Amino acid sequence: MFTVEQALDAIIAEVAAPVAARVPLGESLGLVLAEDIDSDVDTPPFDKALMDGYAVRAADVTSGRAELRFLEEVMAGQVPTRAVEPGWATRIMTGAPLPAGADAVVRVEDTQFRDSKEPAVVAIDGAPVTVGQSIMRQGTSTQRGQRVLNSGTPLRPQEIGTLAESGRDQVAVYHRPRVAILATGDELVPVNEIPQPGQIRNSNESMLAAQIQRAGGEPVPLGIARDERANLRERIEAGLACDLLLLSGGVSAGKLDLVPSELQAAGVRQVFHKVRVKPGKPLWFGVSERSKKDANPIHKGCYVFGLPGNPVSSMVCCEIFVRTALRRLLGIEPQRPLAVSARLEHEYRHQGNRPTYHPAQMESSLTGRTVSIVSWQGSSDLRATTAANGMVCFPAGEAVYSAGTVMDVYPW
Amino acid sequence: MFTVEQALDAIIAEVAAPVAARVPLGESLGLVLAEDIDSDVDTPPFDKALMDGYAVRAADVTSGRAELRFLEEVMAGQVPTRAVEPGWATRIMTGAPLPAGADAVVRVEDTQFRDSKEPAVVAIDGAPVTVGQSIMRQGTSTQRGQRVLNSGTPLRPQEIGTLAESGRDQVAVYHRPRVAILATGDELVPVNEIPQPGQIRNSNESMLAAQIQRAGGEPVPLGIARDERANLRERIEAGLACDLLLLSGGVSAGKLDLVPSELQAAGVRQVFHKVRVKPGKPLWFGVSERSKKDANPIHKGCYVFGLPGNPVSSMVCCEIFVRTALRRLLGIEPQRPLAVSARLEHEYRHQGNRPTYHPAQMESSLTGRTVSIVSWQGSSDLRATTAANGMVCFPAGEAVYSAGTVMDVYPW
Numbered sequence: 001m002f003t004v005e006q007a008l009d010a011i012i013a014e015v016a017a018p019v020a021a022r023v024p025l026g027e028s029l030g031l032v033l034a035e036d037i038d039s040d041v042d043t044p045p046f047d048k049a050l051m052d053g054y055a056v057r058a059a060d061v062t063s064g065r066a067e068l069r070f071l072e073e074v075m076a077g078q079v080p081t082r083a084v085e086p087g088w089a090t091r092i093m094t095g096a097p098l099p100a101g102a103d104a105v106v107r108v109e110d111t112q113f114r115d116s117k118e119p120a121v122v123a124i125d126g127a128p129v130t131v132g133q134s135i136m137r138q139g140t141s142t143q144r145g146q147r148v149l150n151s152g153t154p155l156r157p158q159e160i161g162t163l164a165e166s167g168r169d170q171v172a173v174y175h176r177p178r179v180a181i182l183a184t185g186d187e188l189v190p191v192n193e194i195p196q197p198g199q200i201r202n203s204n205e206s207m208l209a210a211q212i213q214r215a216g217g218e219p220v221p222l223g224i225a226r227d228e229r230a231n232l233r234e235r236i237e238a239g240l241a242c243d244l245l246l247l248s249g250g251v252s253a254g255k256l257d258l259v260p261s262e263l264q265a266a267g268v269r270q271v272f273h274k275v276r277v278k279p280g281k282p283l284w285f286g287v288s289e290r291s292k293k294d295a296n297p298i299h300k301g302c303y304v305f306g307l308p309g310n311p312v313s314s315m316v317c318c319e320i321f322v323r324t325a326l327r328r329l330l331g332i333e334p335q336r337p338l339a340v341s342a343r344l345e346h347e348y349r350h351q352g353n354r355p356t357y358h359p360a361q362m363e364s365s366l367t368g369r370t371v372s373i374v375s376w377q378g379s380s381d382l383r384a385t386t387a388a389n390g391m392v393c394f395p396a397g398e399a400v401y402s403a404g405t406v407m408d409v410y411p412w
Numbered sequence: 413m414f415t416v417e418q419a420l421d422a423i424i425a426e427v428a429a430p431v432a433a434r435v436p437l438g439e440s441l442g443l444v445l446a447e448d449i450d451s452d453v454d455t456p457p458f459d460k461a462l463m464d465g466y467a468v469r470a471a472d473v474t475s476g477r478a479e480l481r482f483l484e485e486v487m488a489g490q491v492p493t494r495a496v497e498p499g500w501a502t503r504i505m506t507g508a509p510l511p512a513g514a515d516a517v518v519r520v521e522d523t524q525f526r527d528s529k530e531p532a533v534v535a536i537d538g539a540p541v542t543v544g545q546s547i548m549r550q551g552t553s554t555q556r557g558q559r560v561l562n563s564g565t566p567l568r569p570q571e572i573g574t575l576a577e578s579g580r581d582q583v584a585v586y587h588r589p590r591v592a593i594l595a596t597g598d599e600l601v602p603v604n605e606i607p608q609p610g611q612i613r614n615s616n617e618s619m620l621a622a623q624i625q626r627a628g629g630e631p632v633p634l635g636i637a638r639d640e641r642a643n644l645r646e647r648i649e650a651g652l653a654c655d656l657l658l659l660s661g662g663v664s665a666g667k668l669d670l671v672p673s674e675l676q677a678a679g680v681r682q683v684f685h686k687v688r689v690k691p692g693k694p695l696w697f698g699v700s701e702r703s704k705k706d707a708n709p710i711h712k713g714c715y716v717f718g719l720p721g722n723p724v725s726s727m728v729c730c731e732i733f734v735r736t737a738l739r740r741l742l743g744i745e746p747q748r749p750l751a752v753s754a755r756l757e758h759e760y761r762h763q764g765n766r767p768t769y770h771p772a773q774m775e776s777s778l779t780g781r782t783v784s785i786v787s788w789q790g791s792s793d794l795r796a797t798t799a800a801n802g803m804v805c806f807p808a809g810e811a812v813y814s815a816g817t818v819m820d821v822y823p824w
Contacts, residue, residue, distance in 0.1 A: 050791065157623040165794060192579065
């Protein structure tokens with residue numbers, strides 16, 4: 001039986017490197033940049049006014065008071081037609097290019113415009129004016145040809161704005177994986193049905209789809225497969241057209257657990273079955289490398305997870321193992337689950353023959369992070385996880401963890 | 413001029429309470445529940461096997477060893493047909509209902525099935541068996557009629573799974589606001605064009621759309637409006653059909669800043685114009701309460717923000733002010749921006765005549781949170797924000813902040 005570390009190693013070793021695809025900039029939020037970006041322009045593209053006011057020569061207004069002659073007006077989007085000579089001023093709007101000769105902008109609030117004479121007069125009464133005041137020089141933020149973003153950068157709004165400044169309305173990112181979700185089991189009924197004796201609702205599909213969506217994948221729900229070979233095989237075939245296929249249920253040791261044998265029949269090579277972890281021991285992982293008839297250049301194979309059917313087992317395995325595969329495909333570093341350290345809020349006794357991921361609530365503050373263990377009845381008790389924002393990892397064995405012990409926590 | 417606090421108060425006072433709408437469960441991630449949810453079933457719905465194995469009477473296997481007679485087999489989705497009497501055992505699958513009479517499950521790994529006799533024999537050789545072993549009792553996680561989720565709960569995967577267990581394939585959530593984004597200015601060209609002298613690309617649309625998407629709204633990009641009344645008015649009218657309308661540019665004091673007057677002409681009541689904040693001073697906020705011809709019952713009006721055109725000004729105003737309106741419409745608490753405290757990593761001197769929101773990089777660890785000020789050239793320097801994951805707030809005035817000073821940080 002693999003340890004968690006061995007299982008994660010195997011997933012990272014098997015899952016192919018991420019594949020770049022070009023998407024519209026508006027669909028790139030949260031994806032990872034797959035190309036280096038050099039700016040094709042200076043930003044700002046010219047010496048730019050940062051205020052509405054008058055472009056002047058600072059030497060004309062060192063005292064903060066002056067009367068200058070009005071030269072012309074430059075709106076945003078226009079270009080100055082004349083240089084500002086000593087004793088002159090050009091009306092300028094925020095964002096407009098500074099005229100030649102000018103080296104400062106006086107804000108409009110400190111000026112009065114008097115057009116009784118010809119030329120009109122700009123009377124200035126404010127603080128002493130210094131060279132560069134209320135101006136942003138061409139290329140201060142970014143110079144043409146400068147590297148502005150590196151391949152591997154996750155795209156947030158500020159990176160998306162920077163890409164737009166650099167003229168990229170399409171951008172190469174690592175492809176968002178499509179993740180098929182197939183619940184298996186004769187005991188399952190759709191969510192909108194009332195379960196009869198022996199039946200339960202297929203809650204895993206909705207939960208897993210939300211986990212995949214949150215993690216940056218595109219969920220593809222495939223409904224319920226019955227514990228019957230032909231039905232299962234057909235739906236597995238459909239799922240293998242996606243980048244990942246998650247099956248829930250059907251991987252423990254029972255007689256009707258057809259999933260592993262049907263996956264192998266469909267050409268999926270088993271990489272591991274069972275992991276020393278609680279919940280989630282029956283986890284199955286395999287790889288389908290067949291070329292596809294509907295060959296998508298992005299689709300290099302399908303990575304298949306057989307998740308245990310109990311909801312918290314499915315959820316935990318998705319967080320630890322499936323998300324590792326997703327991070328690899330999405331180009332997100334680090335690929336392994338990232339634990340954060342937090343101090344246990346209260347003493348807690350834990351006992352288990354496998355490492356246990358237990359729902360927990362973490363709080364952060366100026367002075368550090370703490371974690372509280374939430375009450376939890378085991379792998380069928382999904383409701384308990386609604387009081388949690390992560391899981392704390394207890395090693396195998398029995399121990400009393402005193403308040404203040406530093407624990408590894410995996411935030412959800 | 414309003415302070416930031418006065419502006420936030422005004423936004424919260426003006427924006428209507430959130431409106432509930434029923435959506436498919438699969439579209440609810442990140443939205444806030446707008447109804448209380450009581451479970452319509454016990455979870456588990458019956459005493460349930462947690463392992464594949466044999467349902468037994470614990471009293472028959474107190475030593476861990478026994479030979480029991482084989483009664484029947486219950487698959488998941490089936491119901492037991494016979495009670496387990498002393499000396500008998502029923503084969504049971506994970507998730508299947510426990511037969512009457514049985515009070516424990518022995519895992520299949522500790523058993524041997526011998527069908528040479530009639531009835532067949534189940535030989536058990538493992539640890540002593542206790543009452544309740546490998547069983548989850550009916551209703552342990554949730555009892556029928558029990559409140560499982562309260563109105564106001566943000567929906568994460570575990571809440572979505574819990575809603576599915578409770579039979580909700582549709583759920584009442586607070587409506588996801590549609591947010592129109594309209595960039596204004598003759599100096600703007602689309603992202604895919606090469607700016608000519610005096611022009612810049614419309615990078616704000618892409619950036620604001622990503623900010624809105626990340627914050628849970630649905631961005632509706634409206635392109636570029638020219639500094640010309642008829643064109644601006646037509647696009648403002650289109651934007652007013654959304655829940656929010658963001659205009660970028662055109663709200664500072666320049667002669668061509670038509671936006672405030674055109675908004676008022678379109679029946680938008682100004683609530684405030686200008687806020688004592690840097691960047692972002694020219695911010696404009698107003699409300700359109702007109703009834704709409706294409707009356708959408710969810711659409712109670714439109715809240716209009718005139719954002720300054722410089723990219724970092726737009727970004728910061730969106731984070732502080734627009735997101736407050738979005739949280740109000742989405743039912744997210746608290747509605748005001750939530751500062752976290754972090755200690756300054758290095759000494760920093762700051763000077764400004766208004767409270768300043770400065771790009772900064774925050775790090776969290778076991779021992780607390782620290783924040784570093786990133787190099788930033790002002791409101792046109794968007795690229796600087798790609799090195800930041802939030803902004804630190806400096807009060808107005810000049811001061812030296814020593815390393816270790818506790819600062820308010822607003823994460824992005």
